[in-house]
Amino acid sequence: MAWHLLLLEDEASVREAFALRLRDQGYMVQTAGSGEEALGLLRSFEPDVLVVDLVMPNLSGLDVLARVKQQLPALPVIVLTARGTVKDAVEAMRLGAFDFVAKSIDMDDLLHTLRRATEFLTLQRQVQLHSGQDAARYALDRVVAKSPVTRNFLAQVHELVKNDRVTVLLQGETGTGKQYMGRVIHYNSARAGKPCVEVDCPSIPRELFESELFGHEKGSFTGATGRKCGLLEMAEGGTIFFDEIGDLPLALQAKLLRVLEERTIRRVGGATNIPIDVRVMAATNRNLKEAVAKGDFREDLYFRLNVVTLIVPPLRERQEDIIPLAEQFLTRSALALKKPVRTLGAGAQALLCGYHLPGNVRELSNLIERAVLFCGGTTLEAANFPSDVRQTVSVSGPAVAVTPASTTEAADPSQVHISFQVGTQSLADLEDRIIEEVLARSGGNKSLAAKQLGVTRWMLDRRRKPRS
Numbered sequence: 001m002a003w004h005l006l007l008l009e010d011e012a013s014v015r016e017a018f019a020l021r022l023r024d025q026g027y028m029v030q031t032a033g034s035g036e037e038a039l040g041l042l043r044s045f046e047p048d049v050l051v052v053d054l055v056m057p058n059l060s061g062l063d064v065l066a067r068v069k070q071q072l073p074a075l076p077v078i079v080l081t082a083r084g085t086v087k088d089a090v091e092a093m094r095l096g097a098f099d100f101v102a103k104s105i106d107m108d109d110l111l112h113t114l115r116r117a118t119e120f121l122t123l124q125r126q127v128q129l130h131s132g133q134d135a136a137r138y139a140l141d142r143v144v145a146k147s148p149v150t151r152n153f154l155a156q157v158h159e160l161v162k163n164d165r166v167t168v169l170l171q172g173e174t175g176t177g178k179q180y181m182g183r184v185i186h187y188n189s190a191r192a193g194k195p196c197v198e199v200d201c202p203s204i205p206r207e208l209f210e211s212e213l214f215g216h217e218k219g220s221f222t223g224a225t226g227r228k229c230g231l232l233e234m235a236e237g238g239t240i241f242f243d244e245i246g247d248l249p250l251a252l253q254a255k256l257l258r259v260l261e262e263r264t265i266r267r268v269g270g271a272t273n274i275p276i277d278v279r280v281m282a283a284t285n286r287n288l289k290e291a292v293a294k295g296d297f298r299e300d301l302y303f304r305l306n307v308v309t310l311i312v313p314p315l316r317e318r319q320e321d322i323i324p325l326a327e328q329f330l331t332r333s334a335l336a337l338k339k340p341v342r343t344l345g346a347g348a349q350a351l352l353c354g355y356h357l358p359g360n361v362r363e364l365s366n367l368i369e370r371a372v373l374f375c376g377g378t379t380l381e382a383a384n385f386p387s388d389v390r391q392t393v394s395v396s397g398p399a400v401a402v403t404p405a406s407t408t409e410a411a412d413p414s415q416v417h418i419s420f421q422v423g424t425q426s427l428a429d430l431e432d433r434i435i436e437e438v439l440a441r442s443g444g445n446k447s448l449a450a451k452q453l454g455v456t457r458w459m460l461d462r463r464r465k466p467r468s
Contacts, residue, residue: 003118004028006047008038008064009080010056014103018051021107027114035059039067046072049098049117051110054081054088062091069096074124076117080110089272099227100272112218112226120229123195138180138187144325147318156310157185164189167260169245169305170283172312175362178283179243181312186239191279194238197231202247209252211268214259220269232265232276239279245305246286246297257301280305315360323349325361329368330380341375347382354393374440376432383436435463 005027009015012033019029030045032038035056042050050068054061065077076098081088089100098120099113136142140158145151160168168185170178179198186196204212211221215230232240242248248256259265260280264273282305291297315322327344334341348371357363371384382390435453442448450460 002026002028003049003114003121004030004047005114006030006032006038006041006045006050008032008035008050008052008056008061010034010053018107018110022114025111035061035064038064042068042072046075048076048121049114050075050077051080051114052077054079054092055083062088062095065092065095065097076120078110078113078117086271093272093274116227116229123234138184140184140188143184144321144328146320146324149313149318150321153310153313157181157188160185160308160310161188164191164279167279167305167307168281169288169307169309170281170312171288171309172283172285173314173360174285175360176312176314177361178285178312179241180361181310182239182241182281182283185281186241186279189239189279191238195235196239196241197235198241198243199231201242201244206249206252210255213256214265214267215270216268217270220267224269227267230265230267232259232278233274235276235278237277239281242280242282244284245282246284246288246291250296250298253298253301257298257304260301260304315357315364319353322352322357322364325364326352326368329365330372333369333372337369337372339372339375340378341372341380343379345379345381348380348385351382351385351390351393355389356392374436374444376436381433381436383433384440386440387437431463435460 003026005022007015007019007022007029009018009031010033015031015033019031022029030041030047032041035052036059038050038052039059052061052064061079061081065079068075068077073096077096079088079092079097079100080103081100082103092100098117101109101113104110140154140161143150143154143157145154160166168182170181172178182198183196186192199213210216211224211228211230213230213232215228215233216224218224218226242256259276262273263277264275266273288297288302288306292299292302315325323344326349330341330344333339352364352367359366367385367389368380370386371380375381375384435449438452439446439449442452446460447457450457453460455463
């Protein structure tokens with residue numbers, strides 16, 4: 001797309017030379033020779049980026065910057081100067097400039113900064129496009145809360161979304177939904193229209209942590225071919241979410257602590273402190289108090305993060321939520337896999353309620369997705385779930401399709417034991433359950449399942465079609 005620029009430069013020869021070069025690069029450029037003229041143009045024309053000279057008579061570049069940020073706070077402003085100082089750069093950043101660039105004949109630095117500004121705008125617009133969808137997906141009224149434990153937890157979340165500055169620490173077992181609840185808090189707060197940037201602490205190499213988090217300047221290290229914004233800058237105005245913060249090495253904890261205390265960052269190789277406005281959230285499955293006592297986690301960082309702590313409850317403490325969650329996952333998986341599965345059978349419900357779900361919500365989601373994949377009808381049954389899950393649950397009743405007849409099943413995988421409830425199940429039901437069990441044991445390989453059942457692949461597909 002063609003980006004619209006407003007170039008403010010008081011020297012006519014420089015203004016025309018810069019405008020000509022920028023147009024050659026594909027930008028649509030409008031120019032102004034004074035701060036007053038530029039502010040007048042901005043009343044009827046809003047460019048994508050404003051490039052403003054620092055030193056001008058009457059209104060300086062910083063004066064223009066301050067007034068523009070009051071009227072158009074989201075407009076990226078690049079300050080251009082031939083003789084700027086560090087003090088000028090700091091003041092420009094404080095006032096909200098996108099960057100501070102030295103004038104040069106070849107304009108390489110300006111062109112590079114403009115590319116970054118337009119990339120930032122593209123990302124921002126994508127965020128705005130999807131934020132409405134995300135806001136709907138993570139709406140508070142979509143959070144399953146049938147159990148008293150979850151309702152009590154959500155009452156705390158309701159209070160947190162009202163204050164979009166307080167730091168939040170989410171603790172809980174693996175798979176409980178800490179990351180999901182972090183998004184719920186973000187998309188129901190005043191920061192919902194801004195980015196929610198997630199940092200997977202264990203996955204970032206130690207030597208790249210500062211560059212990834214704070215960004216770097218051109219030439220600051222081998223391979224730094226240009227300036228790069230870090231994750232904290234990308235989250236400006238929004239939320240930064242540190243996942244598995246308990247696994248962050250001690251040396252890096254100190255660097256993060258400084259950012260949380262000062263709310264400024266300095267890019268690697270840079271000389272300027274850049275203020276940031278972000279909400280900080282962190283999640284961990286570790287007990288940080290115990291980690292502090294062992295010397296594995298900094299006490300001062302723990303206190304900085306532990307402003308408000310939310311304990312995300314495990315699924316075994318919220319039994320009433322299991323079936324509503326499973327139904328949500330079933331609908332999502334059926335759509336994604338293009339399967340006609342619509343309902344959760346009574347046997348499947350009994351199985352899920354009787355299973356201890358050590359992996360919590362994440363395991364439940366994965367189990368439903370796998371079961372939907374192997375389901376040949378419109379109703380998800382117990383037979384569609386892995387045999388190791390069924391073997392850990394003792395379930396009875398007419399709707400239960402498959403239970404181990406003896407402890408020898410695990411030892412002899414060639415045996416399939418099917419329970420048949422006389423008067424409540426049909427021969428067709430029995431055939432369906434045998435086919436689905438063999439198919440599940442063969443890992444979904446239809447050719448192998450057909451061979452084990454003594455039928456052709458075509459016959460297997462025909463028998464698995466839903467009966468009218």
